[in-house]
Amino acid sequence: MAAAAGAFEFNAIEGGTLDLDDWIGQPVLVVNTASLCKFTPQYDGLQALFDQYRDAGLVVLAVPSDDFQQELDVAEEVKEFCEINFDLDLPMTDITHVRGQEAHPFYKWVAQTEGFTPSWNFNKxxxxxxxTIAATFGSRIEPQSQAITGRIEAMIAD
Structure with missing residues (x-):
């Protein structure tokens, strides 16, 4: 069995930390995001997905990243942008590297375990x-697509 993701902690956008261990027992959708990307409107879908399944245990974790040079400069700006434009209340990390040598340990683990590295913003x-990693999705897969919701529904039905 592959190692589990629970051993990873992220810096939270509002300070403190977000520990994946806190969500063991729940499905978690981790999405590398950016404020200035053509896929940024997916924030609406991410929030809707979170709203639809949060009572059943789903966590949607947004991981802002500037690895593709499409994120605002500071975390406070990202948080404000997301609150004003998308009314987000899902958990969000500080601006984080998701690829390369500086990638967060979670993303290094995903690359090593699954061979998956975000190729752009809004990879899931x-x-x-x-x-464990159940699935990976590229930017073009919408948060509320059947590919994603079908897997989530199967997990929360168990």
Whole structure:
């Protein structure tokens, strides 16, 4: 069995940390995001997905990244941008590297475990309740697509 994602912590956008261990037992969709990308409107879908399944345990974690030079300069600007434009209340990390040598350990683990590295903003990694990687999705897969919701529904039905 592959290692589980629970061993990873992110710096939270509002300060403090977000520990994936806190969400073991729940499905988690981790999405590398950016404020100035053509896929940025997917924030609406991410929030809708979170709203639809949060009571069943789904966590949607937004991971702002400037690895593709499409993120605002400071975390406070990102947080404000997301609150004003998308009314986001899903958990969000500080601006984080998702690829290359400086990638966050979670993303290095995903690359090593699954061979998946975000190729652009709004790539998605679905973690099963046991912390293993259930699926990965590219930018073009919408958050509320059947490919994603079908897997989430199967996880929360168990």
């Amino acid at each position: 990694i679905l973690l099963a309740p046991d912390g």
